[in-house]
Amino acid sequence: MRILHTSDWHIGRQFHNQSLLADQAEVLEQLIERVETDGVDVVLISGDVYDRSVPPADAVALLNRTLRRLCQDLEVPVILISGNHDSAERLGFAADLMQASGLHILSRLDTVTEPVVIDKNGLEVAFYGIPYCTPEGVRAAFDETVKTFDEAHTALVERITEAWQPGQRRVLLSHCFVSGGDVSESERPLSVGGADTVGWRPMKDFDYVALGHLHAPQRAGADHIRYAGSLLKYSFSEVNHHKGVTLVDLNGDEPPAIQHRALAPKRDMRILEGAFADILAQGEQDERPDDYLLVRLTDKKAILDTLSQLRAVYPNVLHLEKPGLDVDRDARLHSREQLKRTESELFADFFEQAQGEAMTDEQREALQSIIQAVHQDEESNQA
Template sequence: MRLLHTADWHLGRLFHNLSLLDDQRYVLDQLVDIIDREAVDAVLIAGDIYDRSVPPASAVALLDDVLTALCSERNLPVVMISGNHDSAQRLGFGARHLRQAGLHILSDLRDCDQPVTLSANGVEVDVFGIPYADPEYVRSQLSVDVRDFDGAHRYLVERINARRHSARPTVLMSHCFVDGGSASDSERPLTLGGAESVAWEPMQAFDYVALGHLHGPQYRGGEHIRYSGSLLKYSFSEARQRKGVTLVDIDASGVTGIEHLPLAPRRDVRVLEGELDALIDQGRTDADADDYLLVRLTDRHAILDPMGKLREVYPNVLHLEKPGMLEGRGQQTLDRERLKFSALDMFSDFFTQTSGEPMSDEQAQAISELIGELGRDQEAGQ
């Protein structure tokens, strides 16, 4: 049997206030192509289907299109669990009726020990799902005394272990933060204070563990305990990650192969660094100038409208940083005299760029005196 493991679709996501729905549709079309090309027998989606608990109608329509292509047109079983971005109740609406169509939505924590049994090519595999649930929810729903994420997750895994069929391979799906995993900026923290991680050791005995939540493809404790990663790069901290899906081959004896297959985005997410003029020259011949960009300018002088100038060659610059302006300033401990010179330099650059000619000595002297007066007034008011 061949399974496709994917997670963290985040349908309806905004990236610096820009909708990524078309980008998501683009890679989901590739996902369907991979399913056809690789003769996949079932699809596992390990949570964060949507980006928020009440998704926009366009995101719901996109999910409906993909599930129709898989369940109705290809007759493929799909197993999904809810993540911390999803509303478990909304995602699970109609779950009992949809099983007949091959769509298994595991969002009710009370049913986590009830497996979905998949069958293909003479192989049967049990799939158990642990939807995202914080310890307070586990405690209230199952009347068990658990106080942290790890304790709650251990309890649920033990509950599943008690129901495993000894003669069939078993897959566990879970949306959680496994201890030691590599996080990125776009993942919403599960809790404050750093007590959100769960141990991988209780999951070791499963034939495969399909994880969701962390956006970078990785494994913990063993290659079979694995995050497939998100569909797209959802923050600039993910710029170097290889996004994709995971193929898992499994027979009656267990897992026989695991392979990560890449997805090619409509527009990549990149970080560019350099001086403004050099970046503009580079952009004129950059074949991927439409990528989503964070730009770090190393220029040490003030520049008028750098974003507008960059967007003439890189239309999708989404964020601009100016580390060059902070260099040489002694860790933000400038004295008053150096601050005055810096302000004068910045105003001088601004004057030159707006008027087309440098300030005269008299103008520079007047501005210098004004800056000094403002500095003295500020000190007097402290």
């Protein structure tokens, strides 16, 4: 049986006020093509399908089109769980009715011991799902005296393992933060102070564990316990991530064969660092000028209308940093000296920056006359 593991789609996400819906539609189309060309038998989505609990209408429409293509057109079953960004109740609406179409939504804690069982050429695989949960949620659903995320998650895993049936391979979907995982800035913390982490060892006896929440593709404690990572790069801390999906082949009693398959976004996310003039020159030759960019300028002097000039060659500059203008002790001393300068000296600096040339003697004399006239008017008004 060939399984495609994906997670953290975050449909409807905005990044620096830029909608990513078109980018998500593009990469989901690639996912559908991979399901078809790679002969995938079942698709797993390990939570955070939407970016927020009440998603916008166009995000719902995109998810609907994607699931229809997978379940109806390709007749590939989809199993998904809710994540911390999703509303479990909204995502799980009419879940029982959708099972007949091949869509299995596991968003309720009280059904964690009820697997979705799929048979492929005599290989029977039981898929269990643990949606995002809190210790409070587990205490409310079961008679469990759990206080931490780890205790709550372990209690659910133990309930599942006690319900195992002989003769089946077992796969677990879980949306959680396994301790030691590589985090990024775009993941919403589950709690404060690191108390949200769970251990990987209780899950080690599953044949494969399909995790969601962390956005970097990675193993978590054991080779068969994996995060597929997010569908796209969702922060500049993820620029070095290799986004994609995970293919898992289960054959008989053999260990799973696991492969990462890359997805190519319509626009990549990059960080450009250097002098302003160099970055402008680079933009003229750049093969991907439409990528989402963080530009970090190393120039020591202020530059007028920086962002507009950059966007003339890189239209999707989303964030601009100027570390070269950060003042150290010497620079702060220099700034205090600057405050002691006269109006004419300050304006002369501005004129040279704006016009690209120094003021002439005639211009300086005219400026001095204007400044004197202004001071005289102020004195008259105060008299």
